[in-house]
Amino acid sequence: MNPHPTRPALVATSHGTSSPAGRRAVLGLVEAVRRRLPDVDVRDAYVDVQSPTPDDVVAGLAGPAVVVPLLLAPGFHVRVDVARAASAPGCVAAPTLGPDDRLVGALVRRLLEAGTQDADVVVMASAGSSDPVAQACFEQMARDLSVAIGQVVPLGYVGGTGRPLDDVVADVRAQNADRRVVVSSLLMAPGFFHDRVARCDVDVVSRPLLDADPADPRLVDLVVDRYATASAAQGALTGTG
Template sequence: MDAVRRRRPDLDVRLSFLDLSAPRLPDVLAAVDAGYDRAVVVPLLLGHAFHARVDVPGAVAEAARRHPRLAITTSAVLGGDTRLEDAALDRLAAVAGPLDDPDLGVVVAAIGSSHAPANAAVHRIAQRWAARFGWAGAGAAFATATTPTVADAVTALRAGGARRVAVAPWILAPGLLPDRMARDALAADPAAVVAAPLADHPAVAAVVVDRWAAASGVVPAGRLVG
């Protein structure tokens, strides 16, 4: 959020959560209603799965019923913008070194979803990167809901001939599941390296601002890039 504020200091940027942490989205929208007549909710999500299809619309609909004076618009999720892949590759290069290494195997590690298209999108990212860089192999892995696990993906890459393995989290923020994925990777291969989540990479902030602009009907003077 600090990175977004630096890009758009004219905006009132507030953070909220769907669950597990505070402040919750309904509470933040209630506070916004006290001073504004409209708000844009930008889901900080990398896929269009259950949170995007059910949880966010449900929370926004409930807030709209409670605060009819507040016009609430929800933007598209962050996923689908190629700048996020550039951010993930920057994080990967920071721990793995030059990416044009035919001995490298890469695990693109995501949280995982019961929504198959969301998982398929992660597999496609791994395929694109492998084709682009000519690695020994690349594959998707997931912490929940589906397989393979990170440990299984690391083991498969080593068995397939990768001399070194790196894990690229397709995850926005640090947390318990990314920590577990890192432990699993190192348990499978103590020499593996694990990149940081996307977090406050400039490209992420740029996509957030662009999602806000599109939902607000604002045409930026120039495309915001990291």
């Protein structure tokens, strides 16, 4: 018997990618969330490149839903696509995944897996955004990673506005000619942006947060917590919690 017959559906909404590896990586996270929440209808949705859209998924549901952005920071797609889907009756949007200490923990894990050493210089790479709120979020995560690894981590972008990663790396190399440069990839999955990061003049690039391996349990926890918090707030507002 289902102990939560009216629990809202979870619409896990990612950006979308044409990369088969990227698609598998994101679906791996969605599947892990589905296993963690066996009494919740977990659906995948995409704001670009892939289908279905979150609007389409929400329209096909018979009950309430929580749209959880599998995105690292707020920006255009959150303000437009996610907000539009969540404006349907009985729906609500959860915050993006970042910033959060669990993301930082996953980034540190990736750096260790890549063989990063204490003498290395670490630079963070982000896809970037023209949205100032998103930029502030990326900058906060760079500061959080700086604290976690005990060195200042400059931030560079491979898209949107902000300082290009190539320029950041060039400056770091000029100031640290005898040290390896390692890029911490603040990207959700393999694809166009990670390919651009990999082409930078650096010694090591960490893997994106999601790839062929099982999703980091911290990321699964983060998605589940975003859903639970938004669902509880939704219940409080409607009197169904």
